Amino acid sequence: MARLWPLLLLLVVAARARPGADGTCPERALERREEEANVVLTGTVEEILNVDPVQHTYSCKVRVWRYLKGKDVVAQESLLDGGNKVVIGGFGDPLICDNQVSTGDTRIFFVNPAPPYLWPAHRNELMLNSSLMRITLRNLEEVEHCVEDKPGTHFTPVPPTPPD
Ligand SMILES: *[C@@H]1O[C@H](CO)[C@@H](O)[C@H](O)[C@H]1NC(C)=O
Numbered sequence: 001m002a003r004l005w006p007l008l009l010l011l012v013v014a015a016r017a018r019p020g021a022d023g024t025c026p027e028r029a030l031e032r033r034e035e036e037a038n039v040v041l042t043g044t045v046e047e048i049l050n051v052d053p054v055q056h057t058y059s060c061k062v063r064v065w066r067y068l069k070g071k072d073v074v075a076q077e078s079l080l081d082g083g084n085k086v087v088i089g090g091f092g093d094p095l096i097c098d099n100q101v102s103t104g105d106t107r108i109f110f111v112n113p114a115p116p117y118l119w120p121a122h123r124n125e126l127m128l129n130s131s132l133m134r135i136t137l138r139n140l141e142e143v144e145h146c147v148e149d150k151p152g153t154h155f156t157p158v159p160p161t162p163p164d
Pocket of ligand 1: 035036037093095096112128129130
């Protein structure tokens with residue numbers, strides 16, 4: 001039995017070093033993901049934009065359906081691109097497990113305004129902060145539950161959620 005330990009350790013290290021590569025990506029708890037993201041929204045990918053030549057990630061234009069958190073953050077920092085669209089960067093980030101989208105995908109996005117060290121490339125963009133989440137009633141309820149646990153958060157009216 002003792003001889004198996006190095007092998008087990010190696011497997012654990014390999015799984016962590018290559019997030020998502022073997023389908024068992026270690027994702028942080030939802031509560032933690034919600035806390036780390038200043039903005040959580042549902043939206044549909046309308047267009048794949050530029051690829052970041054340094055980070056090897058790409059950005060997308062996303063039509064927002066609903067803010068679960070941080071609508072004021074987006075409004076204040078003039079991140080809106082013509083009414084109800086935002087640009088989200090960081091797709092393909094190897095630090096994020098589920099990090100890929102195609103045009104037409106509707107997801108829950110956990111994002112933060114791009115910090116200044118990512119300017120000018122990502123100026124006025126939101127950056128993906130953790131894995132994309134599929135829109136199901138259960139997922140929405142779980143995310144809302146995390147947001148509601150915090151004092152001082154507000155909800156926006158609920159437009160109909162498009163089918164996934
Ligand atoms: C997510 O946001 C937190 C800050 O809230 C930051 O420390 C962390 O590095 C971000 N993760 C990614 C993958 O950008």
